[in-house]
Amino acid sequence: MRTSNSTSPLGRTAIVFDLDGTLVDSEPNYFEAGRELLARYGVTHTWQEHERTIGVSTAETIQMWQDEYGITDPLEELLDEKNATYLRLARRSTQAYPEMVKFVRRLHGDGVPMIVASGSSLAAIHAILEGTGLDAYLTKAVSADEVPSGKPEPDVFLEAARRLGVDPADCVVMEDAAPGAVAAHKAGMRCIAIPYVAAAADDAEFATADLLFKGGQREFTAQAAYDWLSAH
Known part of the structure; x- marks a missing residue:
């Protein structure tokens, strides 16, 4: 090789x-995408909590949230929603x-x-x-x-x-x-x-x-x- x-x-x-x-x-865009997603489930997401997932893949981050907050919606649906929000923010800024x-x-x-x-x-x-x-x-x-x-x-x-x-x-x-x-x-x-x-x-x-x-x-x-x- x-x-x-x-x-x-x-x-x-x-x-x-x-x-x-x-x-x-x-990272600010990833934080905002995560904040918007978790808000739908009544979870308040802070920057300090976001820092725990810096460097972790989006899929693995969402799996952590499912375990921590008891979110039962399918991983793929959550991943698609977070990625769509992130892409909207990323293209803008x-x-x-x-x-x-x-x-x-x-x-x-x-x-x-x-x-x-x-x-x-x-x-x-x-x-x-x-x-x-x-x-x-x-x-x-x-x-x-x-x-x-x-x-x-x-x-x-x-x-x-x-x-x-x-x-x-x-x-x-x-x-x-x-x-x-x-x-x-x-x-x-x-x-x-x-x-x-x-x-x-x-x-x-x-x-x-x-x-x-x-x-x-x-x-x-x-x-x-x-x-x-x-x-x-």
């Missing part, structure tokens, strides 16, 4: 991007992080293989990439919906490597959430972590990250990440 990439200054390195909270600030955009553009210019691997649905992934213009640089994507298990299991990252045609050991995962950092480690991939929740930076799950921006997006710079990749 291992292939060389002589056109890239970074050699064999391939980059696997998480989407939500890493490339774009989509999703912002890409400026330093991440710089990073993606530089990697693209260097010919570095890149792919998005996310817990979001493929429809959500493509809508956000198109809406932010990142689809000009990130043309490959895999959703956790397409693999047996979502993060913290490594399935979505291993599938990303397979689709790129590269060895997992040559991949560097860009992640904002602890389940993603754990998944990257399980996949045998290096990880650059940019915690979405700053208070989570000291969590044990992030200890496996090879490069940790403890201040999250406030600390992350395209140059610092690129310099690290060049040295490693």
Whole structure:
């Protein structure tokens, strides 16, 4: 599977991007979609409760809600409703992080293989990439919906490597959430972590990250990440 990439200054390195909270600030939209869904069942959903599910796939999040709140409506119906609400919000207002955009553009210019691997649905992934213009640089994507298990299991990252045609050991995962950092480690991939929740930076799950921006997006710079990749 291992292939060389002589056109890239970074050699064999391939980059696997998480989407939500890493490339774009989509968590407010996910929170609102969840809040609207749970309100139908008389459940008040707070941001603090939402933070518990950052990095968890939408399907697994809804399963948690079914267990916690006794919601008996079919999972697929709930998933479709939440995704539809999220897509409506995402198309209207999703912002890409400026330093991440710089990073993606530089990697693209260097010919570095890149792919998005996310817990979001493929429809959500493509809508956000198109809406932010990142689809000009990130043309490959895999959703956790397409693999047996979502993060913290490594399935979505291993599938990303397979689709790129590269060895997992040559991949560097860009992640904002602890389940993603754990998944990257399980996949045998290096990880650059940019915690979405700053208070989570000291969590044990992030200890496996090879490069940790403890201040999250406030600390992350395209140059610092690129310099690290060049040295490693």
